[in-house]
Amino acid sequence: MWLVIGIGWRRELATSILAHLDEIDVLEVMAEEYLHANASERRALRFLATQVPVVVHATSLGLASTEAVDRKRLDALARLLDWLQPRFWSEHLAFVRAGGIEVGHLAAPPRNDETLHGLMRNVDEARRVTGSLPVLENVATLVEPPFSRYGEAEWLNAVTRATGCRLLLDLHNLYANATNFGFDAYATLRAIPREAIGAVHLAGGRRIEGERVLDDHLHAVPNEVFAMLTELAPEVPVILERDGRYPQFDELLGELRRARTACMSSSS
Amino acid sequence: MHVQQFLARLYTDGALLERFVAEPYATAREEGFDEEAAREFAAMDAESLKLAARSFAGKRAGRGDHR
Numbered sequence: 001m002w003l004v005i006g007i008g009w010r011r012e013l014a015t016s017i018l019a020h021l022d023e024i025d026v027l028e029v030m031a032e033e034y035l036h037a038n039a040s041e042r043r044a045l046r047f048l049a050t051q052v053p054v055v056v057h058a059t060s061l062g063l064a065s066t067e068a069v070d071r072k073r074l075d076a077l078a079r080l081l082d083w084l085q086p087r088f089w090s091e092h093l094a095f096v097r098a099g100g101i102e103v104g105h106l107a108a109p110p111r112n113d114e115t116l117h118g119l120m121r122n123v124d125e126a127r128r129v130t131g132s133l134p135v136l137e138n139v140a141t142l143v144e145p146p147f148s149r150y151g152e153a154e155w156l157n158a159v160t161r162a163t164g165c166r167l168l169l170d171l172h173n174l175y176a177n178a179t180n181f182g183f184d185a186y187a188t189l190r191a192i193p194r195e196a197i198g199a200v201h202l203a204g205g206r207r208i209e210g211e212r213v214l215d216d217h218l219h220a221v222p223n224e225v226f227a228m229l230t231e232l233a234p235e236v237p238v239i240l241e242r243d244g245r246y247p248q249f250d251e252l253l254g255e256l257r258r259a260r261t262a263c264m265s266s267s268s
Numbered sequence: 269m270h271v272q273q274f275l276a277r278l279y280t281d282g283a284l285l286e287r288f289v290a291e292p293y294a295t296a297r298e299e300g301f302d303e304e305a306a307r308e309f310a311a312m313d314a315e316s317l318k319l320a321a322r323s324f325a326g327k328r329a330g331r332g333d334h335r
Contacts, residue, residue: 066272099273101280104328107320110271142323143316146308147271180316210315214323 004237005260007252009054013242016249021052023256028239031058031089035076042083049084055199055237056081056089061126062096063134064109066118069125078130087237088198090135090168091126093119093159108141111148111155116162123163135198136165140173140205140215144181152177153191166198171228172221176205176213189232200234202226202259203241217243221255230262238263274299274309278317279324289314 006026007017017024027048034045048054058077061069081089094106109115127133138156150158152174156167169192178185204219221240229238238259242252274296278285288295292314296306 066270095272095276098270098276101273101276102328103276103279104324107272107275107279107324114271141320143312143320145275146312147305209319212316212319 003260003263004053005240005256005263006053006055006237007240007256008057008242009048010242010246012246013249013252016252018051020249020253023253024052026053026055026087026237026239028055028057028241029084029086031056031077031080032060034080034084035073037080045084049086054084054086055239056084056086058089058091058134059106060096061091061122062094063091063122063126063136064093064115064119065095065098065122066109066114067095067098069122071125071129074126074129077126081130081132088135089130089132090137090199092137092139093156094139106139108139108143108145110145111150111152113149114147116158119159120162123165133163133165135168136160136163137168137170137201138173138177140170140176140213142180142212142214152183153188156188156192157196160193160196167192167196168199168201169197169232169234170201170203170215171225171232172201172203172205172215175222175225175228176215179211179213185228186231189228194235197232197234197236199236200229200232200238201241202229202238202255217241218245220247220251221258226258226262229259230265233263271305274301279321280328282321285318285321289318 004025006024009027009029061073092106095109096103136159160167174185174188202221202225203217204221205213205215206219208214240255278288292310293306296309
């Protein structure tokens with residue numbers, strides 16, 4: 001079995017990542033940090049891509065919006081994909097703006113047919129402009145979107161069928177939503193066809209008021225998420241996301257090793 | 269007004285959120301939604317909505333959140 005275990009490329013972790021490329025199979029680059037990269041930054045990132053496979057992760061398109069995706073952002077992303085040539089690119093099943101209002105981050109949309117139609121239109125436009133389909137990530141939410149007519153698994157399956165995209169299955173987002181809204185994360189895992197999963201995210205968060213889980217990427221991956229990874233046994237890239245409060249890099253290496261072990265043990 | 273637009277306003281406009289939490293159905297109606305839609309908005313969990321709005325505000329202010 002060929003395992004691909006990687007980590008999000010962060011400037012704060014760059015030195016440590018470069019020193020441990022023997023344990024890192026893929027790097028995930030945040031699109032928004034390089035959409036307007038200068039020549040020097042492009043050279044550096046292209047060189048990095050010669051050392052280790054890279055994938056691109058976007059957060060600002062708002063593909064699951066009922067409004068049309070912003071063409072300037074798409075054009076900028078297309079240029080990035082063209083000069084970097086990543087293995088794939090991904091975006092979230094979220095809206096980030098509506099009616100000229102910027103939410104500031106990823107908002108879970110109503111899981112219904114209206115959102116699905118907007119998503120299909122936006123994914124089609126993204127494919128037309130960039131030349132490739134994104135891998136789509138399930139999002140965590142603290143509030144159940146009103147007007148939702150699909151459950152989580154039903155929604156993710158409807159999305160992959162309607163768009164032709166594969167999923168970037170974020171196990172912590174799934175864990176957070178299952179905790180916050182009282183559904184069975186494992187039943188959701190089992191309901192998603194294996195071939196629909198293109199990559200997996202691991203991350204950590206924290207408990208906040210009312211025992212809800214906030215997916216903040218500032219804490220260690222919890223045991224529950226590693227257990228889900230073992231259950232899933234993915235044969236696609238597994239990428240660790242950490243966005244701040246960085247621990248000693250050994251701790252992150254430990255999480256990568258644990259992810260590799262989880263995937264290997266589940267395949268035996 | 270569209271559903272996502274109203275949600276975006278609830279996540280970003282503290283005064284509107286306060287008004288909505290106090291009187292969700294009436295606020296949704298005042299914003300132009302019909303009775304059925306207003307009932308759907310009114311069924312949202314107010315505590316979760318406030319937490320989400322706070323989380324988005326933190327993100328806009330540059331603090332960590334979910335991705």
